[in-house]
Amino acid sequence: MSTSIDLGRPLSGDVIDLILEDHRRFESLMRQLRDSSSDRDAVRQALAALHVAHAEAEEKHVYPKLRRKDAITEHEAEHGEEEHAEGHEAMLKVLELKGTDTQAFDDAVEDLATALNHHLTEEELTILNPARDEVGEQVRAELGKAFATERNRLLDEDCGSIDNVRRIVQAAEEEGLLDEDDEGSDD
Template structure:
């Protein structure tokens, strides 16, 4: 397995940086669907960057945007619930033994569905208000904080199945995941 390099910028506008990660997720999802791609490398890279991205957003970005009144508590909570659902789908993907099975393909599609839904909503309901209602300097400071936390998580092997399992278990304890068979709104 070759390794896919995860971009690690150190500064920028938090909105642009998050959008860059969203495009990277989409590229990795395309690789996961491609039988000729290194699916194992794509799975490892997506797992690491997805967990680092979401955890850093919840710790650094959402609280700051709430303080700036760019988003309300419901939008932040909804974003966290969608992260939890994506992380749960990611865990199912990581639990697949091989990358050439129907189970793997199904897990990729389930993850893609959760991710694409979240990306669309987040870009409209969280990032647009952040872009228009939060000062550029604040967005740049927030970008640095978010990137620093994202890098710490990447360095801590946050994409490992053990780390992802802990993140999903925490979301379950906090009630951010629907019960089996139940849909979150």
């Protein structure tokens, strides 16, 4: 199911700016998701699509390039991927709920907000700041184009569908990215 909410369709730009623009979109969508007077179903569909497209584009293009440029460590990239998986898992719980006017929905939104806010803050501090310092403008522009192209392609493919999010969460579980025993042990 595609969304009527504008998620932006950048074609190019500095990858850091593009990622930060998406981070601000996440924050805006979370505010709308908490607002009981909004079309919460449309918002959760849009948020799921943006979350999947953004995370997958980062993991495919941004994190590997930043590792090769020594802007981030292998651990930082892996930790970012683990946090994406946690966000997908929390997003799936929001998507699976039938109603959007229940305490269960509000609780699931709160869990999603916690996971998402933690990741945005940490990524901006430990990945984007070093990328600003360690990666030149030309590489950031090349990365921006690759990120935007992948992100838009995934949005066009309805990447935020509940079936796709379910598949992503299952794959993350199989890869050990959602190991419940390690929860909180990295902090």
